Amino acid sequence: MLELQNINTFYGEFHAIRDVSFKVGEGELFLIVGPNGHGKSTLLKTLCGLLRPASGHVIFNGREITKLFTDRIVKMGLVYVAEDRHLFPQLTVMQNLKLGAYNLNARGKEKENLDYVFQLFPSLSEFQDRHASTLSGGEARMLTLGRGIMSCATFLAIDEPSFGLAPILRNQVFNRINDINTNGITVLLVEQNVTHVLDFVDRVCLLEDGRIVFDGAKAEALLNDHVKEVFLGG
Amino acid sequence: MDIWIQQIVQVIISGIITASVYAIMGVGLSLIYGISRVFNFAYGSFFTWGAYLAWLLFSLFSWMNYAIVFLVVIPAMFFLGMATEVIVVRSLRWRPNWQVTTMMVTLGLAFFMDNMAHVTFGPMAKSLPRLFDAPLNPLGFTLSVQDLAILIIGVSIMVTFGIFLSRTRLGLSMQAISQDMTGSEIVGIPIRKVFSYSFGISTALVGMGGILLAPRYFISPLGGWGPFFRVFVVVAFGGLGSIKGTLYAAIILAIFEAFVAWGFGASWVMPFWFAVFLGVLAFRPRGLFGTWG
Numbered sequence: 001m002l003e004l005q006n007i008n009t010f011y012g013e014f015h016a017i018r019d020v021s022f023k024v025g026e027g028e029l030f031l032i033v034g035p036n037g038h039g040k041s042t043l044l045k046t047l048c049g050l051l052r053p054a055s056g057h058v059i060f061n062g063r064e065i066t067k068l069f070t071d072r073i074v075k076m077g078l079v080y081v082a083e084d085r086h087l088f089p090q091l092t093v094m095q096n097l098k099l100g101a102y103n104l105n106a107r108g109k110e111k112e113n114l115d116y117v118f119q120l121f122p123s124l125s126e127f128q129d130r131h132a133s134t135l136s137g138g139e140a141r142m143l144t145l146g147r148g149i150m151s152c153a154t155f156l157a158i159d160e161p162s163f164g165l166a167p168i169l170r171n172q173v174f175n176r177i178n179d180i181n182t183n184g185i186t187v188l189l190v191e192q193n194v195t196h197v198l199d200f201v202d203r204v205c206l207l208e209d210g211r212i213v214f215d216g217a218k219a220e221a222l223l224n225d226h227v228k229e230v231f232l233g234g
Numbered sequence: 235m236d237i238w239i240q241q242i243v244q245v246i247i248s249g250i251i252t253a254s255v256y257a258i259m260g261v262g263l264s265l266i267y268g269i270s271r272v273f274n275f276a277y278g279s280f281f282t283w284g285a286y287l288a289w290l291l292f293s294l295f296s297w298m299n300y301a302i303v304f305l306v307v308i309p310a311m312f313f314l315g316m317a318t319e320v321i322v323v324r325s326l327r328w329r330p331n332w333q334v335t336t337m338m339v340t341l342g343l344a345f346f347m348d349n350m351a352h353v354t355f356g357p358m359a360k361s362l363p364r365l366f367d368a369p370l371n372p373l374g375f376t377l378s379v380q381d382l383a384i385l386i387i388g389v390s391i392m393v394t395f396g397i398f399l400s401r402t403r404l405g406l407s408m409q410a411i412s413q414d415m416t417g418s419e420i421v422g423i424p425i426r427k428v429f430s431y432s433f434g435i436s437t438a439l440v441g442m443g444g445i446l447l448a449p450r451y452f453i454s455p456l457g458g459w460g461p462f463f464r465v466f467v468v469v470a471f472g473g474l475g476s477i478k479g480t481l482y483a484a485i486i487l488a489i490f491e492a493f494v495a496w497g498f499g500a501s502w503v504m505p506f507w508f509a510v511f512l513g514v515l516a517f518r519p520r521g522l523f524g525t526w527g
Binding site: 048049050069070071074075079080081082085086087088089090091095098099100102103106147150151 | 403406407409410413414416417418419420421422423424425426
């Protein structure tokens with residue numbers, strides 16, 4: 001469904017992503033792990049068009065999307081859910097969700113997707129007239145996920161959804177992500193709290209210094225000493 | 235005593251009428267900055283050109299009236315603004331120091347447009363016919379139908395614009411961009427297109443201002459700089475990027491301006507604006523309200 005071929009991305013002078021290639025199959029929950037500052041977020045931003053790779057190709061559903069702007073990529077169904085949320089603070093929850101359905105494909109299914117989002121996150125339906133700035137961390141996180149679904153995503157690239165959340169909320173968010181995935185949306189997940197998501201994950205890839213040092217099925221990853229060390233802290 | 239009160243009310247009325255024009259022009263200036271993060275130095279020149287285009291229509295066709303002028307000039311200004319964004323600003327965006335560069339380039343564009351106006355229309359000041367001639371005298375105050383029309387047009391544009399921002403998808407996406415540019419890209423808003431639209435709308439608004447104020451003042455090649463400066467102060471006072479702030483600032487400052495002109499004479503009007511500007515910079519550079527929306 002998504003394929004990266006020899007992607008290199010620079011942050012100014014800094015060579016953040018080095019020759020990264022991998023494939024994510026349809027329906028998979030693909031986990032990217034790795035220490036902080038080793039390029040995980042940069043990688044997600046590159047594939048959704050927020051950053052331009054210096055070289056390499058991003059192929060989504062058989063089409064090259066490397067040079068497309070983000071709005072075109074979103075329209076094709078690949079949606080990025082940022083770690084730092086990027087909600088619209090002075091707009092209501094409902095307006096934030098509606099903006100998620102900005103692209104033409106999503107407009108036709110706005111009602112349907114909205115029902116699904118409210119079914120996944122009932123509290124959003126309760127708070128729909130509140131400004132996004134008044135939401136708690138967990139609610140804001142749910143809104144970012146809901147907004148992604150509103151875009152008619154077939155592929156969600158989710159960056160550190162547990163960041164800054166209390167453990168109980170964290171598990172709720174992970175469960176919802178699993179629900180979303182089970183309902184047919186492919187998920188590329190970047191996450192630090194590996195132990196809590198391992199149950200859901202199909203494949204794991206370890207990113208260090210902008211390079212992929214491991215890429216394989218979950219069972220394989222659990223047998224790999226280096227991955228285990230990074231995963232479970234030794 | 236009676237005559238004093240009457241005069242003061244008269245001054246306030248005249249201030250409010252000017253405020254309605256400053257408000258729509260201020261919103262336009264604020265709009266481009268809030269959305270596309272560009273400070274448009276050619277804003278005053280678009281004001282001038284809006285008025286000149288209206289004058290051109292009136293002088294070419296004897297049967298011309300304001301309804302047709304608005305129908306022709308406002309869309310023309312909209313496309314002129316979009317073209318400016320696409321041709322002048324787009325290629326500079328997001329390069330190093332692009333905000334300074336675009337300021338310089340729009341300043342150059344202003345000189346170009348002013349000189350084009352000079353070459354095309356000559357140095358002689360032009361004037362537009364009044365929208366309406368009859369004076370009204372409600373309760374003993376003088377209020378020309380012209381002024382009333384300006385007020386009504388100004389208020390309806392502000393109301394329409396408010397509805398556009400909060401009710402339409404494009405309006406919401408403009409608010410979204412001003413609040414979080416990256417977030418807007420993530421949800422799939424084609425931000426480059428919206429930048430162009432914001433330039434178009436902003437230019438249409440300032441062109442509107444040019445046409446509305448032209449019957450009161452005169453049109454000349456450099457005539458847009460005065461209103462531009464005032465509107466800039468209005469926007470700075472209200473908080474660059476804040477619509478609510480722009481609205482309040484327009485009302486407060488236009489009424490003050492009317493009092494200054496009435497009490498000290500017209501020659502004190504520009505020093506008044508400079509003083510306000512210095513005051514804003516010294517005491518509250520952010521303006522009354524910080525953010526846009």
